[in-house]
Amino acid sequence: MKVLVMGGNGLFGRKTAINLVKDPDVELVVSLDVAPTKDWVTKSMGNNKDKYVAMRGDVSELENILDAINIHSIDKIVNWAFLLPGVTESQPRLSVKVNAMGMCNSFEAARLTGISRVVYASSGGVYGPQTEYGDRDVTEDDALHPGSGYALMKHFSEIIAAQYVERYGLKLTALRPTIGYGHGALNPQVIKWYSDICSVPAIGETYSIDGDGNGMASLASADDVAEITRLLLHMPESPHTAYNVGGPPTSLKTVGEVVTSYLPDAKIKFGSQAPPAGGRFGGPPSQVSMDRAREDLGFNMLPLEKAVLIHINDARAEAGLEPVKG
Amino acid sequence: MKVLVIGGGGLFGRKTILHLLRDPEISSVISMDLAPPREWFLKQINEYKDRFNFVRGDVSQLEDILNAMRLYPVDGVVNWAFVMGSAVNTDPRLSTKVNVLGMCNAFEAARLMGANRVVYASSETVYGPQEKYGDREITEDDPLYPSHSYAVCKRFAEILADQYSTQYGMNFTGVRPCIGYGHGGVSPAQYWSDMPSFTAVGKPYSMEMDGTSLSSLVAGDDLGEFTRILLKAPSSPNPVYNVGGPPKSGRDLAEEVLKHLPDAKIEFGKTKPPAGRGLPWLVSMDRAKKDFGFSCMPIEEAVLIHINDARLEAGMEPLKG
Numbered sequence: 001m002k003v004l005v006m007g008g009n010g011l012f013g014r015k016t017a018i019n020l021v022k023d024p025d026v027e028l029v030v031s032l033d034v035a036p037t038k039d040w041v042t043k044s045m046g047n048n049k050d051k052y053v054a055m056r057g058d059v060s061e062l063e064n065i066l067d068a069i070n071i072h073s074i075d076k077i078v079n080w081a082f083l084l085p086g087v088t089e090s091q092p093r094l095s096v097k098v099n100a101m102g103m104c105n106s107f108e109a110a111r112l113t114g115i116s117r118v119v120y121a122s123s124g125g126v127y128g129p130q131t132e133y134g135d136r137d138v139t140e141d142d143a144l145h146p147g148s149g150y151a152l153m154k155h156f157s158e159i160i161a162a163q164y165v166e167r168y169g170l171k172l173t174a175l176r177p178t179i180g181y182g183h184g185a186l187n188p189q190v191i192k193w194y195s196d197i198c199s200v201p202a203i204g205e206t207y208s209i210d211g212d213g214n215g216m217a218s219l220a221s222a223d224d225v226a227e228i229t230r231l232l233l234h235m236p237e238s239p240h241t242a243y244n245v246g247g248p249p250t251s252l253k254t255v256g257e258v259v260t261s262y263l264p265d266a267k268i269k270f271g272s273q274a275p276p277a278g279g280r281f282g283g284p285p286s287q288v289s290m291d292r293a294r295e296d297l298g299f300n301m302l303p304l305e306k307a308v309l310i311h312i313n314d315a316r317a318e319a320g321l322e323p324v325k326g
Numbered sequence: 327m328k329v330l331v332i333g334g335g336g337l338f339g340r341k342t343i344l345h346l347l348r349d350p351e352i353s354s355v356i357s358m359d360l361a362p363p364r365e366w367f368l369k370q371i372n373e374y375k376d377r378f379n380f381v382r383g384d385v386s387q388l389e390d391i392l393n394a395m396r397l398y399p400v401d402g403v404v405n406w407a408f409v410m411g412s413a414v415n416t417d418p419r420l421s422t423k424v425n426v427l428g429m430c431n432a433f434e435a436a437r438l439m440g441a442n443r444v445v446y447a448s449s450e451t452v453y454g455p456q457e458k459y460g461d462r463e464i465t466e467d468d469p470l471y472p473s474h475s476y477a478v479c480k481r482f483a484e485i486l487a488d489q490y491s492t493q494y495g496m497n498f499t500g501v502r503p504c505i506g507y508g509h510g511g512v513s514p515a516q517y518w519s520d521m522p523s524f525t526a527v528g529k530p531y532s533m534e535m536d537g538t539s540l541s542s543l544v545a546g547d548d549l550g551e552f553t554r555i556l557l558k559a560p561s562s563p564n565p566v567y568n569v570g571g572p573p574k575s576g577r578d579l580a581e582e583v584l585k586h587l588p589d590a591k592i593e594f595g596k597t598k599p600p601a602g603r604g605l606p607w608l609v610s611m612d613r614a615k616k617d618f619g620f621s622c623m624p625i626e627e628a629v630l631i632h633i634n635d636a637r638l639e640a641g642m643e644p645l646k647g
Contacts (some may be wrong), residue, residue: 092488
């Protein structure tokens with residue numbers, strides 16, 4: 001298969017590309033992004049980098065997507081091109097063009113070129129906060145309570161996806177990651193906290209935060225998202241239209257302990273600021289059910305220890321440092 | 327003041343233009359729409375025609391709006407252009423282009439061309455069903471439960487307006503109309519518009535429903551007048567306003583029609599209203615009343631205007647009130 005990954009240079013996009021080129025059934029991965037591919041990403045592909053092509057393109061321009069599909073005879077599409085909270089609030093025009101038009105463009109480009117299989121980015125944000133559901137795992141069948149502009153556009157993406165399926169027979173699958181983390185993640189703040197706590201000590205720098213590190217969030221490492229995406233692309237269609245991607249509630253302190261287990265000299269400092277009421281960060285729920293992904297796809301999240309080790313070594317790869325052994 | 331009304335050919339758009347033109351302090355009104363103004367509407371605004379211009383344009387094309395504003399500079403913008411009805415559930419590309427990008431285009435064009443005052447269409451659908459609130463009036467401060475495409479886009483428009491306001495210092499006001507009705511109105515609840523329009527020109531009107539379902543109604547003229555008031559305020563004390571009258575049923579509307587047209591033939595069927603209709607029918611107008619002294623007109627008055635609009639289109643003499 002030949003896969004177009006829109007937003008291929010973002011946190012989830014680059015891991016999706018790295019993961020896909022390793023798959024012998026994948027002939028070509030084309031990344032479409034406005035940003036260039038980072039050197040450490042292509043290095044991570046090793047001998048498979050010949051299966052990877054980066055194209056400059058803007059998801060808000062339908063013709064950029066059509067161009068990539070046409071040039072490379074693409075047969076499957078992944079859309080990770082999305083602006084996150086922390087950017088959307090200050091750039092409303094850009095967020096409409098990327099988060100609403102861009103998503104619709106990815107579906108429309110698939111329709112126009114006869115590609116039926118698309119995996120796209122929804123978000124755990126569509127559920128609203130954990131408080132809407134009480135102290136239990138949130139399932140994909142639960143009622144949605146999107147509150148922010150970001151979450152509303154994710155919900156809207158799922159609504160128009162359902163219409164593309166109904167009207168044009170496309171085979172679309174949404175992923176609803178919780179707090180995505182991995183090396184180089186920037187927004188929103190909570191994602192940056194969980195990303196930097198691994199990336200910063202990985203290269204010998206001090207990580208400090210005002211918070212006491214006790215707040216809880218469900219985490220989805222970029223490698224988890226990449227792997228479930230790969231599994232879904234292998235299926236002509238998925239039994240369900242949307243899948244949660246998130247691990248159990250995890251605190252920054254817990255992640256810090258895992259980092260220290262690999263890097264005993266890591267300098268990680270927490271402040272005294274208590275987490276928000278209820279001990280959970282805002283944004284997606286902190287407890288999500290992974291039963292559906294497990295039953296339909298046989299997918300399980302990476303153990304935190306393994307995800308953190310990959311994360312640390314991505315940061316070290318970018319800095320030109322030797323990897324840490326697991 | 328000069329005003330651009332995007333979606334000026336629709337129910338709310340026409341009435342907004344009419345109310346603006348009746349105001350001597352509004353020196354120019356520009357309508358932008360894909361469809362040209364209807365003949366009967368041009369007759370209605372004939373005495374103000376020197377202050378009215380139409381520009382063909384598509385709200386999903388930023389340059390169309392910029393073109394209209396370049397041809398006829400304005401200081402206020404109204405956006406009523408929105409896809410509703412079955413298209414919003416069957417044409418995902420169109421609803422994305424019009425309902426999300428189109429609204430953003432209206433805001434962006436206002437920003438780029440220096441029109442600081444914007445009034446735009448939100449909707450009561452942002453609240454979700456009445457059942458969420460119990461048997462009480464819903465206020466603008468209540469939590470929101472948008473669930474379908476139309477409602478999600480309306481709520482998103484409100485968030486976008488807040489962001490434009492914060493980023494660029496523009497003055498936005500969103501209106502949350504309930505069930506809009508008036509001559510030529512197109513809506514998922516079509517009977518509110520069709521019953522007075524059909525009977526006004528001597529046609530019988532029948533519906534399968536039993537006519538007992540309650541809705542909060544807003545006449546096109548209510549929206550037109552409230553929009554005029556909002557535009558003349560440099561800004562509004564609150565970012566959004568409900569616009570809807572007290573609960574009315576189809577049978578209540580029929581009674582009002584029969585007061586003006588005693589020979590009108592109106593028949594109801596036996597289909598009971600579905601449980602949990604999905605729309606609020608009790609909304610508070612306290613905020614609009616307090617901030618702007620605005621209330622929806624009595625249904626008797628709105629129905630008479632509605633009937634006479636239909637008769638105007640048919641070339642018939644108006645009824646006296």
